[in-house]
Amino acid sequence: xxxxxxxxxxxxxxxxxxxxxxxxxxxxxxxxxxxHLNQFAMSLMKAENRERFLADERAYLDEWQISEAAKQAxxxxxxNAMIDEGGNIYFLSKLFSxxxxxFQFAAGSMTGMTQEEYAEMMLKGGRSxxxxxxxxxxx
Amino acid sequence: MARITAGxxxxxxxxxxxxxxxxxxxxxxWGPVFKGYEPIKEWIQQPGNMPDVVILVxxxxxxxxxxxxxxxxxxxxxxxxxxxxxxxxxRPVPDVIGDPDLAWHIAQSLILDEFDMTIMNQMDVDHGCxxxxxxxxxEPDKWPCKVIPFPVNVVTYPPPSGNRCYSLxxxxxxxxxxxxxxxxxxVWGTGGMSxxxxxxxxxxxxxxxxxxxxxxxxxxxxxLRKMPHIEYLREAGSEGIELVMWLIMRGALGDKGVxxxxxxxxxxxxxxxLGALILQPEGIGAxxxxxxxxxxx
Numbered sequence: 327x328x329x330x331x332x333x334x335x336x337x338x339x340x341x342x343x344x345x346x347x348x349x350x351x352x353x354x355x356x357x358x359x360x361x362h363l364n365q366f367a368m369s370l371m372k373a374e375n376r377e378r379f380l381a382d383e384r385a386y387l388d389e390w391q392i393s394e395a396a397k398q399a400x401x402x403x404x405x406n407a408m409i410d411e412g413g414n415i416y417f418l419s420k421l422f423s424x425x426x427x428x429f430q431f432a433a434g435s436m437t438g439m440t441q442e443e444y445a446e447m448m449l450k451g452g453r454s455x456x457x458x459x460x461x462x463x464x465x
Numbered sequence: 466m467a468r469i470t471a472g473x474x475x476x477x478x479x480x481x482x483x484x485x486x487x488x489x490x491x492x493x494x495w496g497p498v499f500k501g502y503e504p505i506k507e508w509i510q511q512p513g514n515m516p517d518v519v520i521l522v523x524x525x526x527x528x529x530x531x532x533x534x535x536x537x538x539x540x541x542x543x544x545x546x547x548x549x550x551x552x553x554x555x556r557p558v559p560d561v562i563g564d565p566d567l568a569w570h571i572a573q574s575l576i577l578d579e580f581d582m583t584i585m586n587q588m589d590v591d592h593g594c595x596x597x598x599x600x601x602x603x604e605p606d607k608w609p610c611k612v613i614p615f616p617v618n619v620v621t622y623p624p625p626s627g628n629r630c631y632s633l634x635x636x637x638x639x640x641x642x643x644x645x646x647x648x649x650x651x652v653w654g655t656g657g658m659s660x661x662x663x664x665x666x667x668x669x670x671x672x673x674x675x676x677x678x679x680x681x682x683x684x685x686x687x688x689l690r691k692m693p694h695i696e697y698l699r700e701a702g703s704e705g706i707e708l709v710m711w712l713i714m715r716g717a718l719g720d721k722g723v724x725x726x727x728x729x730x731x732x733x734x735x736x737x738x739l740g741a742l743i744l745q746p747e748g749i750g751a752x753x754x755x756x757x758x759x760x761x762x
């Protein structure tokens with residue numbers, strides 16, 4: 327009835343994601359690992375939960391089945407560490423929005439640059455893709 | 466008969482909404498961004514250009530959908546949609562008014578056309594949907610047209626392929642053209658362009674990639690249909706993958722070629738390279754805005 331479908335090998339598809347410098351692609355593996363952390367972040371979409379969280383962050387986090395490392399990452403507002411624990415930036419945006427911080431603040435905090443340096447880099451055209459595309463290929 | 470008269474692309478970054486809300490849209494930083502949208506705002510108010518319905522393709526940013534439900538393609542069939550609370554309180558914008566008759570018609574047609582849609586009868590819409598409305602319609606008491614929100618998963622991998630998105634657009638076109646009511650329908654593809662919001666590589670921008678993407682969206686969509694996800698990730702940053710949603714818009718304009726009425730490209734808007742276009746299918750013949758292009762040198 328129709329042309330034979332070209333299938334993508336899922337293993338090859340996923341393996342390539344590990345070759346991108348400084349990037350964690352939100353794969354099923356990360357989504358599973360970060361399920362409770364991301365659901366915690368979603369809970370901050372309700373004003374009463376935001377108030378309760380800000381009043382006692384540790385107690386609020388202890389209501390969730392989140393690893394201690396992930397809890398520490400949240401308490402420290404260490405977004406790289408949260409992403410290492412399976413967090414996804416759009417879920418975690420509920421956390422930095424609760425802190426009244428912007429996407430630029432959160433993104434900048436993950437680069438090792440100061441906020442001023444990061445903002446300046448963006449004003450100058452952003453981070454060049456040169457050398458940032460592939461670890462193995464170095465291009 | 467309903468017909469698709471134009472396709473618009475737009476950024477949907479939340480900082481644009483914040484700039485409107487805080488009254489900073491005219492400052493040195495945001496002024497050029499809002500100036501870039503002026504021709505679109507003027508154009509859409511011209512006689513004949515205001516759509517009856519916008520099919521607004523966007524991605525939900527963990528607002529309507531949490532980790533429990535991850536639809537690849539969803540369509541909002543409700544009478545209306547409220548602005549989601551993303552942690553700041555809901556954006557203070559009017560409710561989005563849907564067109565359930567047309568939305569259900571499209572949903573049914575797409576399913577028969579082998580796109581297995583998720584049908585949303587209750588859904589809040591986040592900045593992905595409401596920021597483009599604010600950028601193009603300003604701050605009215607109510608939105609000037611109906612909107613069918615059309616969320617696409619580009620958050621949890623794998624998102625749909627560019628080819629799948631383009632084909633979906635083609636099927637949306639066929640569905641709209643089989644709707645008996647005489648409606649002017651636009652398809653908006655939102656998100657992009659190059660940007661990365663996470664990790665040490667955050668802040669990546671690739672102007673060459675973006676401008677080639679705009680060129681081929683118009684001239685050579687076949688190339689873009691074949692572009693694998695890894696190329697978006699390497700070249701356009703981890704969130705640049707949102708550009709697959711532009712291909713839904715492009716597919717919906719048909720295969721006869723498109724006319725570019727307006728192009729805006731600007732760096733930076735917060736973390737993002739911003740692209741906004743007005744395209745129309747051949748044979749529609751709407752006049753372009755007086756300014757045709759604003760592209761950063």
